[in-house]
Amino acid sequence: MSFLTIENLNAEVGPAPILRDVSLSVAAGEVRGLVGESGAGKSMIGKAVLGTLPSAIEISSGRIVLEGEDLQAMRPRDRRRVIGAKAALIPQDPLTALNPSRRVGPQITDRLVDILGWTRHDAQTRALELLDEVQIPEPERVMRAYPHELSGGMRQRILIASAFAAEPRLIIADEPTTALDVTVQKQILKLIRQMQARHGTALLFVTHDLGVVSKICQSLSVLFGGKVLEDTSVGDFFARPAHPYSAALLAATPKYTDPEASLTPVPETVIEAVQAEIEAHDRRQDHV
Amino acid sequence: MADGRSQVKRRAGARLWLSATWLGLLVLGAVFAPLIAPQDPLAQDLFGARLPPFWEAGADAAFPLGSDSLGRDVLSRIIHGARIALGVALIAGTLTCLIGSGLGLIAGYFRGWPDMVISRLVDIWMAFPPVLFAILLIAVLGTGLSSIIIAIVVIDWTRFARVIRAEAMSQGAMDYVASAQVAGRKRFSILLAEILPNVLPTIVVLLTLEMGIAVIVEAILSFVNLSISTDQPTWGSMIAEGRLSIHQAWWVLVFPLVTLFLTVLSFSQLGEGLKDHFDPVLR
Numbered sequence: 025m026s027f028l029t030i031e032n033l034n035a036e037v038g039p040a041p042i043l044r045d046v047s048l049s050v051a052a053g054e055v056r057g058l059v060g061e062s063g064a065g066k067s068m069i070g071k072a073v074l075g076t077l078p079s080a081i082e083i084s085s086g087r088i089v090l091e092g093e094d095l096q097a098m099r100p101r102d103r104r105r106v107i108g109a110k111a112a113l114i115p116q117d118p119l120t121a122l123n124p125s126r127r128v129g130p131q132i133t134d135r136l137v138d139i140l141g142w143t144r145h146d147a148q149t150r151a152l153e154l155l156d157e158v159q160i161p162e163p164e165r166v167m168r169a170y171p172h173e174l175s176g177g178m179r180q181r182i183l184i185a186s187a188f189a190a191e192p193r194l195i196i197a198d199e200p201t202t203a204l205d206v207t208v209q210k211q212i213l214k215l216i217r218q219m220q221a222r223h224g225t226a227l228l229f230v231t232h233d234l235g236v237v238s239k240i241c242q243s244l245s246v247l248f249g250g251k252v253l254e255d256t257s258v259g260d261f262f263a264r265p266a267h268p269y270s271a272a273l274l275a276a277t278p279k280y281t282d283p284e285a286s287l288t289p290v291p292e293t294v295i296e297a298v299q300a301e302i303e304a305h306d307r308r309q310d311h312v
Numbered sequence: 313m314a315d316g317r318s319q320v321k322r323r324a325g326a327r328l329w330l331s332a333t334w335l336g337l338l339v340l341g342a343v344f345a346p347l348i349a350p351q352d353p354l355a356q357d358l359f360g361a362r363l364p365p366f367w368e369a370g371a372d373a374a375f376p377l378g379s380d381s382l383g384r385d386v387l388s389r390i391i392h393g394a395r396i397a398l399g400v401a402l403i404a405g406t407l408t409c410l411i412g413s414g415l416g417l418i419a420g421y422f423r424g425w426p427d428m429v430i431s432r433l434v435d436i437w438m439a440f441p442p443v444l445f446a447i448l449l450i451a452v453l454g455t456g457l458s459s460i461i462i463a464i465v466v467i468d469w470t471r472f473a474r475v476i477r478a479e480a481m482s483q484g485a486m487d488y489v490a491s492a493q494v495a496g497r498k499r500f501s502i503l504l505a506e507i508l509p510n511v512l513p514t515i516v517v518l519l520t521l522e523m524g525i526a527v528i529v530e531a532i533l534s535f536v537n538l539s540i541s542t543d544q545p546t547w548g549s550m551i552a553e554g555r556l557s558i559h560q561a562w563w564v565l566v567f568p569l570v571t572l573f574l575t576v577l578s579f580s581q582l583g584e585g586l587k588d589h590f591d592p593v594l595r
Contacts, residue, residue: 076490079423108496121487125509131488135495186491 027052027226028073028194033086035072035250042068042081044251044305052193055220055227057237057258059273060247066230067116068250070196073228075100075107091193108139112192114216116199118179122171129167132186140190154185158215177208181215188219194226201236213240234277238262246270249302269298328585331578338575342394349388350374353545357383362561378563380553386567389545393568396539396546397575400457400530404464405523411465412472413515419473420480421503431477434470442467446529450538457540460533464526472518479511513587520583524576531572547572 026049035043115121133147155163158181201209246254254267265271272290361383377386419430453459534548554565
């Protein structure tokens, strides 16, 4: 039984399609990767689920079902409540994801107190526990700190802690390691995987890094131009990519085993073929 | 931590204190004007006209900054003039700030039709030449303190609305706003709790700048005799009168001019200083 199901989701900015008939599902406790190059629409899917799409983007058709509840059919107020209770976000850039003018502690506990109705004391205890769980030294001091006093890695740990705070069933991680340097990336990735396993949370992991996908995900969707090209398990993907674009992506990934090898870009012919596929899809849409 | 931040802080401190001291003195002068002023600002004495300031020959110790062509004490008139100037700065500045910032925040964060309405209004508003607009307004409303305040608010709210709208927009695009939205916070509470604190330093700077501008506008309107009745001393009217006797008595023009200059400069420096002081990253 899947926890999150997206069915034939279409979204546009004016006449330009952003998402084309996107369908995917995330089972409870599953980690699904969402890969694609810049502008493929991977972050937009996450934003569509969480209801934080920019106002210029409009969802024209399709369904987003979160644990049996159709989000598109709801009034905005109810949708906000359902999403707030069941899902959370680990944002891309830890530098802008904490409010610079407020202390860290209240930013973690706010949601527990204001939205879920915990007492301030319980929320405080819970936040300290979580900061300890994400291996932050001196959690009491960090709670009183302003974001600028902490390093990028520390801030990302705080954001992870605060995403897990209310025990959501689904977390959307929008390239959570892109803004960090490589050594910190590895730690953060390990931490997200540990937390996910311990809490049994479903995770939709948006990334452009296939290496990350191989380490953390069980299944993945490959996106290009807002269209899902391939939807498969991670094992199958790395063994036998079904779509030519997927194969080209895999071939383009640099290999640690052979650092001397020159990089292979995705060939023009493959890109053109994919674009032709998408145009054909758009024409079919127009006829319907 | 020994980095550049400590340096920044010290420089900001100096100008904050200097400007705050000058404005503090002015406020004290304005509040206790009748007690402090050495002379009655309206008392004329044609035999004691155009007395020079204290360091020049022929000065009278009772008129430290000299007297004007009607024999009125320049220092006392400046002190009494501070009442009008600061009163206008405070009231007009605050009102302008509240109206302009409020509209700016709404336009910048909610976007959509409120933004359309407010932004178009700002565009239209800014096409009027401000000084002519002010003079026109006063001509319609009649002279008086409240007319001046209304004129300043009506003209200058766009300054706040534009800048604060842009700030609210850029803050609204930050991830922490998205996080708050995902957490199920109401939009209005996000505006107050998440966005306002980050826009506040800018609002403070604009507010103090606006107070400086209010002082200038009041002076301009007094200069063209559209302010308060002439028997109330204002810096603008002193400058206007001083201009006529600049070759015989330069001090009648120069002292109110310097006071005006220092006051406006202090307001803007106070704003910059406060901004550095409140900025969480520089604190």
